[in-house]
Amino acid sequence: MTRASKTLQTYLLAAPQTLVMLLFLVFPIVMILIVSFWEFTGFSMEPGFTLDNYRAIFSSNVALRTFLNTFKYVALVWAATLLIGYLVAYFLAFYVDDKRLQIGLFLLCTIPFWTSNIIRMISWVPLLGREGLVNSLLLNLGLIQQPLEWLLFSDFAVVLGMVHLYNFFMIAPIFNSLMRIDRNxxxxAEDMGASGWQTFKEVILPLSAPGIAIGSIFIVTIVMGEFVTVRLMGGGQAASVGKLIQTQIGSIQYPLAAANAVILLLVTLVxxxxxxxxxxxxxxx
Amino acid sequence: MNKKRSLTFYLLAAFFALFVLFLYSPMLSIFILTFQGPQGALTFPMRGFSLTYWLGQVFQEQRVGNFVGAFWRSLGLGVSVMLLTLMVSVSAGLAFRNRFRGANSLFYLTIASLIVPSILISLGIGIVFQVLGMQTNWFSSGLGAHMTWTVPFAFLIVLGIFNRFNPSYEEAARDLGASDTATFWDVIFPLILPSLLGIGILTFTLSYDEFTRTSLVSGQRNTLPLEIFGMTTNVTSPALYALGTLTTLFSVVLILLAFWGYSALSAKQKQPKL
Structure with missing residues (x-):
């Protein structure tokens, strides 16, 4: 086979995936960018060039507070998933010697990820609701006199729900990078007299940093655009950029939603x- | 390792157990509440016991909306997404075994597709269809939205497979005069089949459970997760839990099948056939 036809063949093989990405990723995002400068006439969008949409966002307290609230979710979910993810991955990688058991336990942590997010969130109702299991347990123990209201439909529930849904994205990359560390x-380090903590701080932690970074990127990008958990688990006041965009689409304010999406994308990128x-x-x- | 008996081990093991409890207890609780009697409610304690009452209610259309139609749509969409994703990602994986211009861009574009906030995909595809004056539909815009989610996963696994792939088999095939097509179908394909089966099923479940990217572009007819999302506001009986139990069992069976099939097939390959 000649070199030229070999090259052509490679391009043909790469073409379908390139096409999928261009059609359903690049083109839509370019369109969001364009539409964010269009005008909204009250019932439809009109091609044009206006900065009104951005002006409206930057001059609105609601939008600002929504972004701040989203950052709060990102920070809390990131911290919680990192702590949980690292401990779980660390345990699996260094304290479970049997290979089959190790893989089995890892699978146990990942199976829920492949099931429906919506159902996983509905599942919290019998546990956290006003008459839920947690409340009745605490009541029976005499720890509280009244059912706790903030367990469900609150910021707490939103963060809990997201940590529950997305910890997989932290565990898997950290586990992967811990498993790659050369045990020698x-x-x-131990032979040279390092304490357990020193070994962890000087050897294991730096070598697992890439895993932490990949997990963090997943968590940040997912939580930045989240709206399902915020809608299902949060109360009426719970706000996130994703939910704001979704509400604006609901009232067909596409240009405004697009402008919000552009800012969301830029912040996420940064x-x-x-x-x-x-x-x-x-x-x- | 003497580490095993240390205090750290027990602390970490306890933490891990708590984590698994945290991961599974919500699911388990709706699973249990599914088997209530007709007076069943959304919270504990169990009101009566019946093995099939609420599971049966799922299939009563007036109870939970048109769940069966949504299920078939999600099934059809999942299978289409699976087949297309496999073709696209394996073909790209083959291309990535050679150097070509733009390989880096395509790689990063695919990663970007995985980490771009899902709502942007949904909004973007929605706007594209709006501007072009096309009707969104689960099998057009919905399918595209799903591909942006499944292709990166499949592609990354395929890259991993080809990284570990021993090229001497196909070199032997070529030396014996096989064409590229014949080499692929007679040598490479059978060798990667177990992995493809795994990827296929994982891709299917990703699509089957996808919500955010489809939410704005599924058109008139809902996929199953969207239908269930709609039900959360108007179904207040354990029928909702029963439906949750059913679709989760469906997903879990598929995942276990994927892993079992993968390990069975690759174990079979490892046996020398002489």
């Missing part, structure tokens, strides 16, 4: 780049 390095500046993940890809 740890033995060497956060991802910030993570990539701190940690180099190239070797993991």
């Amino acid at each position: 390095l740890i033995t060497a 956060l991802v780049l910030a993570i990539l500046r701190v940690v180099n993940i190239r070797n993991e890809l």
Whole structure:
């Protein structure tokens, strides 16, 4: 086979995926960018060029507070999933020696990820509701006199729900990078007299940083655009950019929704780049 | 390892157990509440016991809306997405075994597709269809939205497979005069089949459970997750839990099948056939 036809063949093989990405990722996002400058006449969108949509967002307290609230969710969910994810991955990678058991336990942590998010959230109702299991347990123990109202339909519930849904995205990459650490390095550190904590801080933590970074990128990008959990688990006041966009689409204010989406994308991009500046993940890809 | 008996081990093991409890207890509670009697409610304690009452109610259309139609749509969509994703990602994986211009861009574009906030995909595709004056539908815009989610997963796994792939088999095939097409179908394909089966089922479940990316572009007829989302506001009986139990069992069976099929097939390959 000639070199030229070999090259042609490679391009043909890469073409379908390129096409999917261009059609359903790049083109739609370019359209969001364009429409964010269009005008909204009250019942439809009109092509044009106006900065009104952005002006409306930057001059509105509601939008600002919504973004701040979204950051709050991102920070809380990130911290919680990182802590939980690291401990779980660390336990699996270093304290479960039997390979089959290790894989089995890892699968146990990942199976829920492949089931429906909506149903996983509905499932919290019998536990956290006003007459839920947690409340009746606390009442029976005499720890509280009245059912706790903030367990469900609150910021607490939103964060809990997201941690429950998305911890997989932290566990898997951290577990992966912990498993790649050459065990001889740890033995060497121990032989040279490092304490357990020193070994962790000087050897294991730096080597698992790429896994943490990948997990963090997932969590940040998912939570930034979240609206389902906020809608199902949050009360009426719970606000996030994703929910705001969804509400605006509901009232067909596409240009405004698009402008919000552009800002959301930019903020997310900045956060991802910030993570990539701190940690180099190239070797993991 | 003497580490095993240390205090750290017990603390971490306890934490892990709590985590698994946290992960599974909500699901388990709706699973249990599914088997209530006709007076059943949304919270504990159990009111009566019946193995089939609420499971049966799921199929009564007036109870929970048109769940059966949504199920078939999600099934059809999942299978289509699975087949298309496999074709697209395996073909791209083959391309990535050679150097080509734009490989990096395509790689990062695919990663971007995985991490871009899902609502942007939904909004973007929605706007595209609106501007072009096309009607959104689960099998057009919905399918595209799903592909942006499933293709990156499949592609990354396929890259991993080809990284570990021993090229001497196909070199042997070529030396014996096989064409590229014949080499692929007679040598490469059978060798990667177990992995493809796994990827296929995982892709299917990703599509079957997808919500956010489809939410604005499914058109007139809902997929199953969208239908269930709608039910959360107007169904206040354990029928909702019964439906949750059913679709979760369906997903879990598929996942277990994927892993079982993968390990069975790859174990079979490892046996020398002489």
